[in-house]
Amino acid sequence: MGNPLNIGIVGLGYWGPNLARNFNALPGCKLAMVSDRDQSRLTHVQALYPSARGEPDYQSLIDNPALDAIVIATPAKTHFPIAKASLLAGKHTLVEKPLACSVAECEELVDLAHSKGLILMVSHTFLYSPEIAKIKEIVDSGDVGEIRYISTRRLNLGLFQNDINVAWDLAPHDLSIILHIMGESPKFVNCQGSAHITPGIEDVTAMSLQFENQRSAVIQSSWLDPRKVREMTIVGSKRMILYDDVATQEKIKIFDARVEQPPHYDTFAEFHYAYHHGDMYVPYVKQEEPLKNECQHFIDCIIDGETPLTNGKNGTEVVRILEASSESLKRNGEPISLDRSEISEKGETTAIKDTFSRVLSQKKQNRDKFVPSY
Ligand SMILES: NC(=O)c1ccc[n+]([C@@H]2O[C@H](COP(=O)([O-])OP(=O)(O)OC[C@H]3O[C@@H](n4cnc5c(N)ncnc54)[C@H](O)[C@@H]3O)[C@@H](O)[C@H]2O)c1
Numbered sequence: 001m002g003n004p005l006n007i008g009i010v011g012l013g014y015w016g017p018n019l020a021r022n023f024n025a026l027p028g029c030k031l032a033m034v035s036d037r038d039q040s041r042l043t044h045v046q047a048l049y050p051s052a053r054g055e056p057d058y059q060s061l062i063d064n065p066a067l068d069a070i071v072i073a074t075p076a077k078t079h080f081p082i083a084k085a086s087l088l089a090g091k092h093t094l095v096e097k098p099l100a101c102s103v104a105e106c107e108e109l110v111d112l113a114h115s116k117g118l119i120l121m122v123s124h125t126f127l128y129s130p131e132i133a134k135i136k137e138i139v140d141s142g143d144v145g146e147i148r149y150i151s152t153r154r155l156n157l158g159l160f161q162n163d164i165n166v167a168w169d170l171a172p173h174d175l176s177i178i179l180h181i182m183g184e185s186p187k188f189v190n191c192q193g194s195a196h197i198t199p200g201i202e203d204v205t206a207m208s209l210q211f212e213n214q215r216s217a218v219i220q221s222s223w224l225d226p227r228k229v230r231e232m233t234i235v236g237s238k239r240m241i242l243y244d245d246v247a248t249q250e251k252i253k254i255f256d257a258r259v260e261q262p263p264h265y266d267t268f269a270e271f272h273y274a275y276h277h278g279d280m281y282v283p284y285v286k287q288e289e290p291l292k293n294e295c296q297h298f299i300d301c302i303i304d305g306e307t308p309l310t311n312g313k314n315g316t317e318v319v320r321i322l323e324a325s326s327e328s329l330k331r332n333g334e335p336i337s338l339d340r341s342e343i344s345e346k347g348e349t350t351a352i353k354d355t356f357s358r359v360l361s362q363k364k365q366n367r368d369k370f371v372p373s374y
Pocket of ligand 1: 010011012013014015016035036037038041056057058072073074075076078096097098123124125169
């Protein structure tokens with residue numbers, strides 16, 4: 001085995017110390033430097049890892065040729081400048097979610113990493129959780145049938161951010177999971193929300209996504225809820241999955257439940273939905289820390305030169321949806337097309353509205369097909 005990779009971490013607030021703990025413990029790397037402009041945070045983390053050199057200015061990490069990789073756990077608005085400086089200095093870079101604050105910024109980072117042959121990874125941590133891996137395995141096996149819709153709730157009291165709204169803070173987790181499970185990008189997003197505490201920064205949002213073939217997803221995000229809720233329901237044509245990340249055990253439950261329509265009928269008396277309520281089972285899932293898996297994956301990708309599961313393109317896709325959700329919030333929940341071929345240079349809104357109306361009208365036609373005739 002070669003020399004361990006030297007890792008530097010910028011941002012040691014709430015989340016950074018978890019990254020420091022993992023990189024300090026993993027084989028194949030060394031936590032070489034840590035940085036936070038808040039001296040109290042820097043002192044705290046340096047006391048835990050005295051062999052890591054501490055610097056208040058992240059530029060010292062960028063300028064250090066001995067560092068192989070930089071991990072960025074600062075507030076979202078600072079991700080782009082720090083990641084860009086890191087890549088320009090030839091460092092592999094792991095950026096906390098969201099990758100950046102606009103698609104243009106994300107694309108610049110992706111191009112930069114590509115041109116320099118560096119690993120750019122985004123911290124979509126849930127994709128490294130054994131529960132999501134198990135759900136993906138079950139969905140891909142065809143056991144739940146065709147995915148019809150996914151709903152998620154990510155609620156708690158705080159932690160309030162002052163540079164991004166709650167959708168940008170919490171929904172990247174849900175979006176990354178939904179994109180991973182659906183295996184495709186949505187066609188439309190719409191989002192509504194309200195700002196109760198900090199003017200202009202929504203602390204409660206409800207986002208919905210429309211995919212091909214009438215598949216959909218809804219994401220509820222809130223910093224204003226008395227309970228910590230992390231729930232996801234995945235409804236398939238054969239079975240339904242409930243994932244409760246806050247549960248201490250039995251986090252995934254699979255319900256043998258479905259509704260079917262009669263294939264044909266002649267009279268109203270013959271028209272009955274068939275409700276199927278079968279068994280519920282709990283698959284075995286090995287307990288592992290998702291963040292540890294994520295940090296290990298970053299190291300492995302650097303050593304093996306492989307593309308990360310959560311690479312710059314995945315980060316860009318999530319930011320594309322978030323950007324459109326902000327546009328929808330501004331337009332009071334109007335659906336925004338994510339299909340760039342639908343957007344003409346002029347009259348973007350009309351094109352979006354027209355397309356959405358077409359989708360709604362198609363949906364209505366499909367529904368009408370099943371209305372029994374008297
Ligand atoms: N992957 C996950 O599950 C997960 C969980 C929580 C937070 N996060 C992400 O981690 C990031 C940080 O979140 P947090 O809750 O720890 O925020 P925080 O505000 O608690 O910590 C951010 C830290 O960065 C420092 N900082 C800011 N600008 C800096 C700069 N230019 N140079 C050096 N230090 C600087 C601040 O002093 C602060 O200590 C965010 O992007 C957030 O979305 C990810």
